[in-house]
Structure formats: structure tokens, C-alpha cells
Amino acid sequence: MQTIAAPPRPSRRRRRPRGSEAAAPPPELPLARATSIRAFEPYDGPEEAAIWLAGATVNENTIDAAVEFGIALLNDALHAHAIAATDPHVATLSPERAVAVRLGYGSGEAIAEGAFSEAREVDVVAGVSRRKRRQEELRPQERVAAVLRGRERFAACEPLLLRARADLDAGRRREATLQLRIGVEAILAELSAALDDDDHRRDIASLEERLPAVEAAAEGTLTGDLSPETEAAIRESLELAERILRRRRLLAS
Known part of the structure; x- marks a missing residue:
């Protein structure tokens, strides 16, 4: 890690507030x-x-x-x-x-x-990778605007499952499993009846069936490593929960 064109290190004493022009250009950043x-x-x-x-x-x-x-x-x-x-x-x-x-x-x-x-x-911006397509199809700007205007609230399960995905993708299987357990419990409590849709009901039922295995994996990961079979089951459960969230966002928009 290097910082290029960094300004001089500030003194330890905090500077007093000083006047600033209203239309002053922003300072250059390192x-x-x-x-x-x-x-x-x-x-x-x-x-x-x-x-x-x-x-x-x-x-x-x-x-x-x-x-x-x-x-x-x-x-x-x-x-x-x-x-x-x-x-x-x-x-x-x-x-x-x-x-x-x-x-x-x-x-x-x-x-x-x-x-x-x-x-x-x-070029990593203009491509059409699977991750970018998934982000685009969910139209996050519209949800952000709705939340900021008070017309929508994020479900508690959403940040929990995001953290589980981040941990799993980074190879932090123990942390991912622990996050997934509470994330699955939250999504079942919050979104079981969120949609009048047969696919949604089937996925919710499947996730309910997987919950005991997720809970057992979370308990086991505190004292040992996940087996390849358990890790695969955790990954499948997370993908199922993510599918439920995507369907809700798409059908509710």
C-alpha cells in the first residue's frame, strides 16, 4: 500500500476553524x-x-x-x-x-x-460480468431513494446475509456460517409471507428445512472446521436466501 501525492502530515493539535470561500474548489486528494x-x-x-x-x-x-x-x-x-x-x-x-x-x-x-x-x-466498469448484471437488475438507486424518503425500510435479514456473503467470498467460512444462521432466522421471520408467489413459498419452505443444518453447522464451526459437504450446504443455503431476497426486490418494485 502506498499513498501518492499525499499532503504533509497535520500537526497533532487541531486547527481552529477558518473562513472558506463558498465557491472554493475542493482540495486535491491523495x-x-x-x-x-x-x-x-x-x-x-x-x-x-x-x-x-x-x-x-x-x-x-x-x-x-x-x-x-x-x-x-x-x-x-x-x-x-x-x-x-x-x-x-x-x-x-x-x-x-x-x-x-x-x-x-x-x-x-x-x-x-x-x-x-x-x-x-x-476496464472493470464497462464489462457485463455476472456480479454487475445482478447489481443492475436490482436497480439499487431506486431502493436507496425509497429508503431515504421513508417509503421503505430494509429488512434486518438483508445486511446479515450481505455480511455472510462477504465472509464466504473472502474464505472466512466460520464467520459466514455464524452470520448465515441469524440471517436465515431473520429472513424466515420477516419475509415468509412477503409475496403471494408459489416460487417464493417453495423457497421459504426449503429454507425452513435447511435451518436445522445451518444451526448445527454454526455450532460446530466454533469448535472445528467445516467439512467440504457442510461448506457446500452452507453455500447452497445462502444462495437460496439470496434468491428469496432478489425475487422480493424484483416483484415488489
Whole structure:
């Protein structure tokens, strides 16, 4: 992590309020540069690294996979920092928030400084990945406006399931399982009768059947690791809960 064009560090003493022009332009902001390095899986030489780079940028799917690997590594570091610093307000990042995203290779300290031997800038905003399509079809701006105007409230299960998804995608299976347990309990309490729809009723019934297994997994994960079978069941239960939420958003809009 590096901060580019950072202003001088402020003094420890807080400055007194001072006048400001109403139409004054905003100050320039520093830029943080993060480099995710596959140091655990080095290449034998530049030829092998160049082959990887060509394959990683061959189409949108390979680009998304490479970028998501890098952002996951960065978010793992942020998560570790949040716990070590007992800071509950450290936010995870997404590729779409970046000013620029580059895939490349290099060696030694140069790559740690963001100096690639070869790199390609990739577009992570205009693509049509599955994640982006899912976000677009749910029309989040409309819901945000409705909530801010007081016409709608988020269900309590929604942030719980979002946290479960974030933990599961980041490989934090224990935390995901614990979040999912309370998330499933909440969605069953809040949304069982939310829609007059046969598919909704079937999914709610299926989720009710899965709840005991989710609860058992949550209890077990406190004393041991999840088995591959249990992890798969947790993932399926989360996907089912997410499907219930998506259907409600789409049919209720």
C-alpha cells in the first residue's frame, strides 16, 4: 500500500476553524495505490509471466477472475488490519471504485512499488460480468431513494446475509456460517409471507428445512472446521436466501 501525492502530515493539535470561500474548489486528494502480489506462486522467468498475463487478459471472464483474486487479497489484508486494530469501520473495496486497474508482472522490490516489467490496464466498469448484471437488475438507486424518503425500510435479514456473503467470498467460512444462521432466522421471520408467489413459498419452505443444518453447522464451526459437504450446504443455503431476497426486490418494485 502506498499513498501518492499525499499532503504533509497535520500537526497533532487541531486547527481552529477558518473562513472558506463558498465557491472554493475542493482540495486535491491523495491517491492510494495497492499492489496485490502472487508471491507464493512465482514464475520461473519473464516468458512464463508473459504467458500468464496474456491469458489473464484474453477476455472479460479471465480479467474478472484475475481482478477478483487481487481485490480479495487486498480485502483480506484490510480485514486482518480491522481485527488487529479493533476498528469496526474498515470498509472492504471493490474494483469499480478504483481510478485504474492494471494486471502485470515484475520482480523484487520494483513490483512492490507498483513498477511493472509489463502491465495492461483493464476496464472493470464497462464489462457485463455476472456480479454487475445482478447489481443492475436490482436497480439499487431506486431502493436507496425509497429508503431515504421513508417509503421503505430494509429488512434486518438483508445486511446479515450481505455480511455472510462477504465472509464466504473472502474464505472466512466460520464467520459466514455464524452470520448465515441469524440471517436465515431473520429472513424466515420477516419475509415468509412477503409475496403471494408459489416460487417464493417453495423457497421459504426449503429454507425452513435447511435451518436445522445451518444451526448445527454454526455450532460446530466454533469448535472445528467445516467439512467440504457442510461448506457446500452452507453455500447452497445462502444462495437460496439470496434468491428469496432478489425475487422480493424484483416483484415488489
